[in-house]
Amino acid sequence: MRVRFAPSPTGHLHIGGARTALFNWLLARRLGGTFVLRIEDTDQARSTREYEVEILKALRWLGLDWDEGPEVGGPFGPYRQMERLDHYDPFIERMLAEGMAYRCTCTAERVEQGRQALAAAGEKPMYDRTCREAGHGPDCGEHVVRIKAPLHGVTTFQDHVRGEVVTQNAELDDFVIRRSSGLPPYNFVVVIDDIEMGIDLIVRGEDHVNNTPKQVLIYQALGLKVPQFAHAPLILGPDGSRLSKRHGATSVHAYQEEGYLAEALVNYLVRLGWSHGDQEIFSLLDLVGAFDLEGITKAGGRWDVDKLRWLNQVWMKRIEPEDLARRARPFLVAAGAAPEALDDRLVPAVLTVRERAWTLVELAQAARFYFVEDEAVGFDAAAVDKHLKPAVAPLLDGLLAVLGGVEDWSIPGLEAAVNAWVEAQGIKLGKVAQPVRVSLTGQGTGPGLFEMLAAIGKDTALRRIAAGRDRAAAAG
RNA sequence: GACCCCUUCGUCUAACGGUCAGGACACCGGGUUUUCAUCCCGGCAACACGGGUUCGAUUCCCGUAGGGGUCACCA
Numbered sequence: 001m002r003v004r005f006a007p008s009p010t011g012h013l014h015i016g017g018a019r020t021a022l023f024n025w026l027l028a029r030r031l032g033g034t035f036v037l038r039i040e041d042t043d044q045a046r047s048t049r050e051y052e053v054e055i056l057k058a059l060r061w062l063g064l065d066w067d068e069g070p071e072v073g074g075p076f077g078p079y080r081q082m083e084r085l086d087h088y089d090p091f092i093e094r095m096l097a098e099g100m101a102y103r104c105t106c107t108a109e110r111v112e113q114g115r116q117a118l119a120a121a122g123e124k125p126m127y128d129r130t131c132r133e134a135g136h137g138p139d140c141g142e143h144v145v146r147i148k149a150p151l152h153g154v155t156t157f158q159d160h161v162r163g164e165v166v167t168q169n170a171e172l173d174d175f176v177i178r179r180s181s182g183l184p185p186y187n188f189v190v191v192i193d194d195i196e197m198g199i200d201l202i203v204r205g206e207d208h209v210n211n212t213p214k215q216v217l218i219y220q221a222l223g224l225k226v227p228q229f230a231h232a233p234l235i236l237g238p239d240g241s242r243l244s245k246r247h248g249a250t251s252v253h254a255y256q257e258e259g260y261l262a263e264a265l266v267n268y269l270v271r272l273g274w275s276h277g278d279q280e281i282f283s284l285l286d287l288v289g290a291f292d293l294e295g296i297t298k299a300g301g302r303w304d305v306d307k308l309r310w311l312n313q314v315w316m317k318r319i320e321p322e323d324l325a326r327r328a329r330p331f332l333v334a335a336g337a338a339p340e341a342l343d344d345r346l347v348p349a350v351l352t353v354r355e356r357a358w359t360l361v362e363l364a365q366a367a368r369f370y371f372v373e374d375e376a377v378g379f380d381a382a383a384v385d386k387h388l389k390p391a392v393a394p395l396l397d398g399l400l401a402v403l404g405g406v407e408d409w410s411i412p413g414l415e416a417a418v419n420a421w422v423e424a425q426g427i428k429l430g431k432v433a434q435p436v437r438v439s440l441t442g443q444g445t446g447p448g449l450f451e452m453l454a455a456i457g458k459d460t461a462l463r464r465i466a467a468g469r470d471r472a473a474a475a476g
Numbered sequence: 477g478a479c480c481c482c483u484u485c486g487u488c489u490a491a492c493g494g495u496c497a498g499g500a501c502a503c504c505g506g507g508u509u510u511u512c513a514u515c516c517c518g519g520c521a522a523c524a525c526g527g528g529u530u531c532g533a534u535u536c537c538c539g540u541a542g543g544g545g546u547c548a549c550c551a
Contacts, residue, residue, distance in 0.1 A: 125477090126547085162481075180549060210481090240543065277490070280501085299482050306487080434511060446512070447512090
């Protein structure tokens with residue numbers, strides 16, 4: 001079984017494209033097939049090599065690799081359409097020779113006029129087939145080549161999501177298969193590439209269903225085996241309309257920068273348009289064992305960031321602490337932490353904030369107090385007013401004395417020492433916890449007291465609590 | 477406009493003629509707790525509408541409405 005993902009390098013990898021790639025990759029991995037990556041770069045005006053590199057990076061970031069394609073090669077290359085331009089003409093000549101296509105000398109303007117006239121009459125805009133029987137030869141001057149589409153009957157194909165899809169041939173146009181420039185357009189090129197690359201199952205977005213019968217016509221005209229299809233529903237914006245920038249981020253790259261984990265994005269993407277019983281959490285490995293075409297939904301799905309955020313936290317809690325720390329590092333630096341400050345306190349620190357953050361950006365924001373200079377902590381005025389009053393100064397002094405004597409600066413060690421002191425003082429832990437929290441973090445909310453003390457280290461803890469004591473004493 | 481497709485809680489979805497229509501996110505309560513969060517428990521909430529077919533329709537068929545897609549010498 002051979003499947004493919006064929007992005008056009010005219011922009012970042014779109015989340016819709018990412019899901020298509022994911023579906024194809026999963027199918028290949030699940031069934032022991034081959035996943036081919038092909039770059040559709042014939043739109044020379046908009047395609048760039050930078051975007052191509054960007055797309056490859058995004059795919060790898062998601063955890064998707066390809067068996068054949070750019071950078072890895074393969075027996076059916078080249079895998080960029082611009083490098084395959086000489087592959088198409090022989091097929092077109094063959095269709096011409098066999099009377100399955102014809103040369104058309106109508107100008108674009110004239111064809112367009114005809115279309116508008118039909119549209120005005122309430123009919124489907126199509127080419128009027130003026131040249132269909134004209135018998136123009138190779139020397140007819142500037143011309144395009146059009147397919148000689150059947151006028152009657154139906155064209156059918158099998159779709160794993162929609163079942164049998166039937167189209168009235170009367171609805172099909174004598175569309176162009178070779179431009180006057182000599183280059184064939186998309187609908188022709190895909191067919192030839194898919195054939196030459198041995199693709200036997202095409203999984204793509206629903207926006208291609210209406211192109212499929214045209215492509216089937218080409219397969220048939222050439223006497224080639226028509227592959228199987230599966231058209232996945234589209235991803236819609238939160239309001240149900242076509243997803244666009246106005247709905248927020250639409251590229252994989254953007255979500256990466258917003259601090260989403262690849263695991264979460266993959267999990268969210270796959271569940272939007274596919275399900276497997278009541279299961280919500282899927283790793284790539286789980287999916288390789290569970291993904292199937294039957295589970296794909298028919299209706300388009302709306303993008304729901306809240307669910308993505310939830311999944312992101314789920315995955316931040318699932319991956320190894322060291323791994324989370326490693327991925328959080330650049331976000332911490334962006335939040336103002338000096339790279340050299342991200343020492344062995346990083347892992348314990350990240351562990352104290354991951355259940356209070358839903359993205360790596362938020363994680364970094366919540367953990368930055370561990371790693372920035374004291375002056376850069378930033379105090380919340382309301383929290384300071386509420387918890388650092390003169391009355392707490394003696395309490396903090398007492399605690400400082402206790403903490404100064406703690407040998408075992410660990411969560412259990414701190415817990416034992418502080419609890420004993422609190423009990424002896426006859427006060428509630430909450431009485432000191434909040435003043436300490438504000439002293440360390442500048443905020444009224446944050447990680448648990450002991451894990452926070454343990455992670456921040458003795459020196460910084462004592463220094464900031466002392467400063468908090470001073471601030472409290474000076475208040476009022 | 478023509479053609480194609482789609483339609484279950486606000487959102488993602490389960491159901492494949494007979495279920496109190498299930499799960500998850502979000503939301504609202506409660507519990508745990510040193511704050512917040514996590515976590516646990518509970519709650520709210522849906523078969524778009526109208527006709528058929530059938531002993532029986534969310535499920536099958538036909539309309540209507542709404543939404544999406546496609547109609548290029550773009551991909």
